[in-house]
Each structure stands twice: as C-alpha cells, then as structure tokens.
Amino acid sequence: MNRRTAIKQSALVALLGLTDIKTLFAATANLTKEVRGFHRFMLGKLELTVVTDGHILMKPVQPNFAPGIAAAKVEKVLKDNFASSSEVDLGINILLVRSADKLIMIDSGCGSNFGKDAGWLIQNLANAGIKATEITDVVISHAHPDHIGGLTDQDGKVVFPNASIYLSRSEHDFWMSPSPDFSKSKLKDEALKKLVVAVARKNILAIRPQLHLVNDGDEILDCIKMQLAPGHTPGHCIIHVFSGAEHLCHIADLVHSAVLVIEHPEWGFEGDTDFELAIKSRKTVMAAMAASRTTIFSYHLPWPGIGHVRRKGEGVEWIQQPSALPYP
DSSP: OOHHHHHHHHHHHHHTTOSOHHHHHHHHTTOOOOOOOEEEEEETTEEEEEEEEEEEEEOSHHHHBSTTSOHHHHHHHHHHTTOOSSOEEEEEEEEEEEETTEEEEEOOOOTTSSGGGBOOHHHHHHHTTOOGGGOOEEEOSOOSHHHHGGGBOTTSOBSOTTOEEEEEHHHHHHHTSSSOOOTTOOOOOHHHHHHHHHHHHHHHHHTGGGEEEEOTTOEETTTEEEEEOOSSSTTOEEEEEEETTEEEEEOTTSOSOIIIIISOGGGOBTTOSSHHHHHHHHHHHHHHHHHHTOEEEOSSSSTTOEEEEEEETTEEEEEEOOOSSOOO
C-alpha cells in the first residue's frame, strides 16, 4: 500500500467515525506484513495463546461418531446443521498459558504420528515467537497420540527438554499396565488399539525424568486445576485455568463434534475407552458449564476452539466465540 492510498483510507475511516485519525496515521507510517498463525488473549493476568497443530479428518462419520445410531437420524442432524455427511474435520488447538516466569502448554499435539496434516506445533510456536526450549511446563490431558505424541520427535528425542510434564496418575497407570482394558469401548480396530498403546508408552517412558503424576482436584503451577472426567480414557482430565475471578475450562476430548456430541452426548464417540462412562462425564460437565456460563476451550472444535455452551431443549448447544483474525 502506498502513502496516497493509506491517506485516502484513513480519511474514509475517520469520516465514518470508526477510529482516531491520529492513531491510524501513526499505524500507516509503520506498515509491515504480519503473519499470524496464532490467537492471543488475556485471562485476568494470564496471557493465553492458541496455536494449531493441524487437523485430523475423520471419515466416515459413522461409526467414528454415533455408533449404533440410525444413519438416517445422524444424516438429518448433519444436514440441518449444514455439516458434511461424509467426514468430521477435527481441529488440533494447543493452548499456552504465560504466568509470571512460567510458560505452560496444555497437550502437545500429534508429533510425527499423523502425517502431513498434523504435527505443525513447533513451526506455529515459532510463528508466535515461542521456542520449544522456553516451555517450562506441559500439562497432558490424556495419553492419546494426538495429545501426547508431540512430546517426542520421530527419533524418540524429547522435544521440550526444559519442561516439567504433568499427567494424571490413573492415566499413567492405565497405559503402563501390562494389558490396558478396552472391553468397554466400541472401537474394534485391534491394530489401532496397539498403535495407541505403543505411542502412549513410548512417550511416557521418554519423559519419565520430567514426569509428575497428579490426582483429581490437584492445583498446580498457581493457575491450573485438574479435574478427572473419565470415559474417553480412564484418567482423562479437563483442565481449569484461572486468574483471580476469571476462569476458562479446557475440555480436552470430552467432545469432538458440536452437532453430534455436544447436542447429542448420548450418541458418543467410538474412540472412548469406556463408552458409557464417557457419556456420563460429558453430560455432567456440559450441564455444569452451561449453568455457570464458563468460557470453554476445546481441543478439537473449530479454530480457535473458544466458546460457551447453553441450554437447548433437554441438552446444550455450542456457541462459538468468533475470532476477528482468521487463521492464515
């Protein structure tokens, strides 16, 4: 943009009463191209940043979602919500919390486990001005590959060498047991089960010197509270981030789709380790979030994963908080 164009635009915007003309002139004097691969906002005194690790395209919709539910019923819900009937596109939203001298990351993305459409975390951290060596703490919601897989690279080397890493004790014990129990899951793919176990064990073993095991209700790092929400995995946690009176809840893998699982929590997700327990946890947490009007951060809902739930009939619905800056 040349100076003449900038002046014309400044005059127009000022005429419309949308800005302070002096402020806009100052901005046009220092025009630079900004590349944003992140979303940043404040929660009390905490600086929060969201970066993307990519996405996971799940298809077909069934039985990944709503296993055992009549296809016509599922298709109608998707059509009514202008959603694809052939696939569900999952975001991978990574939340970072800067608190005093700490830089805390919640979950670590896929690493090298899901191909070219994921594993973008390190590059997008760089876009946000963050180096992997600057991460002081990593809180893991649960040990599925798309949450724990980014702790090590394809050679098995630890990616965040200076970080203390937190994982629920029950989650650790499940994956490190001789035979993790999937008998209450709807998942039938035995090869996938073996892969999930292998990735969890590989990463837990690699970060053992940095690992701290936590329990339900533990408060850590002066701004994080762990809450067990089992079912997706036995030690699956939602993570409360707080600063003074302000509060945000990271719901991890409690839900993977707004229209299929938030509005119909009983339809479930095939990847839940205990299908029925996951439904119970989902209903309980979503009802509490709606009642308290808590701001929610979702790992898998559309970018940047921030919103609320409110009552709709006998259930709840997702209300996305819009982001003024699109992800490039």
